[in-house]
Amino acid sequence: MSLNIKPLADRVLVEPMEAETTTASGIIIPDNAKEKPQKGTVVAVGNGKKDEPLTVKVGDTVLYGKYGGTELKFEGKDYLMMRESDILAIV
Numbered sequence: 001m002s003l004n005i006k007p008l009a010d011r012v013l014v015e016p017m018e019a020e021t022t023t024a025s026g027i028i029i030p031d032n033a034k035e036k037p038q039k040g041t042v043v044a045v046g047n048g049k050k051d052e053p054l055t056v057k058v059g060d061t062v063l064y065g066k067y068g069g070t071e072l073k074f075e076g077k078d079y080l081m082m083r084e085s086d087i088l089a090i091v
Contacts, residue, residue, distance in 0.1 A: 003044055005074060007081060012056055013044040014069065014080045014087075039063055039091065040080065054084055061091040 007013050016037045022028050041061055048054040056062060069082030 003074070005044055005079075007044055007046040009046050010049050010052065010054060010084045011046045012042055012054070012062075012082055012084055012087065014040040014062060014064065014082060015043050016040040016078060016080060036066060038066055043079070048084075056084060056087060056090060062087045063089045063091060 003013070005013055017039045019029075019037050039061065042056050042058055045054050045056060045058060064080070064082060064087050068086035069080035072079050072081060
């Protein structure tokens, strides 16, 4: 997949995963009750800062804060642009 977006410095472009539609027990969750996903796949990374290279790479699945990043829509898909420090963990 080739994107024409190149994040700068310590920023990372993440494609959020789809929100859960059913619970583990099989209950269907209505659209208005779905929570914003907090897991996604890294699709582009910046070059890092001078003294701090990035630890995440393209293809990593990451967990991020509920309100982390800036939402943007590019070529019909939703993405989040965030600093690497907003990422909580690599799964």
